Amino acid sequence: MRKNSDRRLKMFEEPEASLTITKTLGTKITTKEYGELIDFQSGCWAAIIGHNRREITDAIKENVDILMHTHQFFDTGHPTALIKKLEEAANLKSSYKGAFLSSGSEAVSLAVKLSEIITGRRMKLSLSISYHGATADLRLPRDQQLWTDLDVAQCLSCSKNIDCRECGNFSYIDFTHFASFVFEAGNSGGLVLCPPQKLIAYLAEEVRAAGGYVVANEVTTGFGRTGKWFGFQHYDYFNNSNTSPDFIALGKGLGNGYPISGLLVISGLASILEETGFRYVQSHIDDPLGCIIARSVIEIIKKEGLIDIGNETGNYLRGKLMEVYELVGGIKEIRGRGMMNIVVLEDNCSAKEVFKHLLEYGVFTGYSEAYNYIHLYPPLTLKTNEVDHLAESLQIILSERIVR
Known part of the structure; x- marks a missing residue:
């Protein structure tokens, strides 16, 4: 039962049990x-x-009095070191640039926005079972004037030995409308519904052939949650330097509970974005302490297997x-x-x-x-x-x- 002394604004359901x-x-x-x-x-x-974890708390204690937060004009070296460590530990097939933020929703939202800027399009493709974030542009039910959410219920148990193009379930789709295909590898808002390999490869290929991009939403499925470093690595299509996700949104496990998220952008695409003149800054972008903590998390995961x-x-x-x-x-x-x-x-x-x-x-x-x-x-x-x-x-x- 809720205590009368609890002054939190409750915007979620809670069990009929007191938990302190x-x-x-x-x-x-x-x-x-x-x-x-x-x-x-x-x-x-x-x-x-x-x-x-002692290693994490020690990293915080060692650095909190030295370098915790700074203005975005300063280069601390920590974001670059974190990206390199991520690429190495997860054996990413492509080189990435990145930025580190505060929440997973923010990371996905920024990825989607960047895909819109590059393509000049506003429509995004997703699966109806995918959860992408709590912000107004991402949360369910998504705006159908900006999103096409495919009902893939029948695809989850598909046993047909044919290509998705032959099946024809989604032949009505005009892929030239989409800025990006935003793909979440199975968390599905906690439902654990993992779409089949051939469906994801088909949708990614079609969106890219039409000039769009792939956003891998790894906020929940990253850092070993699915048995691989990232959920998209369960899909053979993405395990190639020519077909790696264009954007990878990170969160949750990145900080092991410390509030840091991140967005990786494939290097060639990052250069194009930087030339557009688009600007995005928030108060805690690339905070060094968060990057230091995230590096410690990755080191522990790798060291202990x-x-x-x-x-x-x-x-x-x-x-x-x-x-x-x-x-x-x-x-x-x-x-x-x-x-x-x-x-x-x-x-x-x-x-x-x-x-x-x-x-x-x-x-x-x-x-x-x-x-x-x-x-x-x-x-x-x-x-x-x-x-x-x-x-x-x-x-x-x-x-x-x-x-x-």
């Missing part, structure tokens, strides 16, 4: 009401390497969830890729009630009443014994059939 956090460390959250909880949400999907570890743990997690389903039922579907997973419950099981009961077992997850699922986006550092605890707890709860 006092401390975070690694994969754990300490609360007044439930004690220690295993965090299967990585904060707000952002603490990809776990909370309060967390991309592969997270992918293996994600496979283990889905296996344990399948065991729960086979033992007690209550589960309609398990969807996942890497550490991006949901458990869709049977109609007679309430996701909100399961969420509340999991708190009593020391587990914090997300949930959706609208889609009746439990949401699991844990840090890449999650241990298998923590997965076991979730599965055992969920098995007990579902065996008792938490009825709506």
Whole structure:
């Protein structure tokens, strides 16, 4: 229940459970009401390497008294160093220039704006299942005078052994209208719906052939969340220097909870943009402290091999969830890729009630009443014994059939 002393402006739904956090460390959250909880949400999907990593806090302590914020006219060297580290760690196939901002929505919004400026067009192509941000130009439902959102529900389970052009579902589209194809690799606002390879290749090719560009929205799917550095790397089409995404929007995991986002622009295209005279500045563009923190995050991920570890743990997690389903039922579907997973419950099981009961077992997850699922986006550092605890707890709860 909401406390009368809580002065926050609440613009989101909250569970019927009081949650007062006092401390975070690694994969754990300490609360007044439930004690220690295993965090299967990585904060707000952002603490990809776990909370309060010593290396990150040390980097903050070492630099906060030296260089935290500066005017955009000054070159600190930190943004360039961060871009180089990103290219190397993620094995990007092309060279990029970039800028570092404050939020993922801002990064996607700027990418879209830049595609409009270069092409002189205002229409954008996206999938109806894609979430791109909270700003007015991106949030759902998107303005259909500026966006074409394709309904790809039938494509998600497509088993046809034919090219998308032969299928003809989208033959009505005039691709010459689009400034860009804005592609999100499977998060889908938490629904974990991953579009097929051939569909994405088809749409990207058609948009580019008509003079448009590809924006990879990696705000949520980046930094190992999907089992690769970036979600677009699951799509063979993009793993080539000639077909790399033109824009890559970054957020969440980039700062491991520290508010930094970024936009990478393929180098040749960046030069064209700089010649247009377009200007974009906000108060915290390329703040050095954020860039220093992000470099530390990347170093930890690379040094500890967390991309592969997270992918293996994600496979283990889905296996344990399948065991729960086979033992007690209550589960309609398990969807996942890497550490991006949901458990869709049977109609007679309430996701909100399961969420509340999991708190009593020391587990914090997300949930959706609208889609009746439990949401699991844990840090890449999650241990298998923590997965076991979730599965055992969920098995007990579902065996008792938490009825709506």
